[in-house]
Amino acid sequence: MQITKKFIVAGAGIVALIGGGGAAYAATTSATTAAPKVTAEQAIDIAHKTVPGAWVSELDFDARGSRADVWELELTKGSQRHEVDVDASSGKVVKNQIDKNDRDDDNDGDDDD
Template sequence: MNITKKLLIAGAGAGILLAGGGVAYAAVAAPVAPKVTVEQAIDIAKKQVPGAWVRGVDHDDDGTWEVELVKGGTEHDITLDAATGKVRSNKSGTADDD
């Protein structure tokens, strides 16, 4: 009987550890909502290219906003940090026919 109690306690302990590990993994793997809103991201990007129109906006899992702007025949791809709003990159090239 003493061995049975030890096995039950060991099994319960292992179950608790596994469940806790799953919760910890879920907390780490869960996406974090950006501090910079989509409207703020668009405003920041439009300040980089005044007079441009927004073709698209995307929030990536790496914590960035990607804003695609077009002005004239030039497309601007601006990447912003979703936590701070800081411009990480501003690339431009010829706009396609979309």
């Protein structure tokens, strides 16, 4: 009978540890994301400096979890579309590329791809 009580007590202790650990893990992963240090307006200013003369056609905030959060901006300058990602904590441009899928080389209003 003593051995059975020991197994029950040990089993209950293990269940309590696992349950507590699971609750702690859930608390850390479901915590709300802190507000970005770089505001949307600041990200737009940074993108305008990166692609002068362009206008912002799209702005999204991407909370990436384990990677750095970024502001994703799409800018249009003439017939080119630029994709610019701005780090939401440092303000550094981490991506700057011309979107080659949306080309309209002959300016007829439809994509040439």
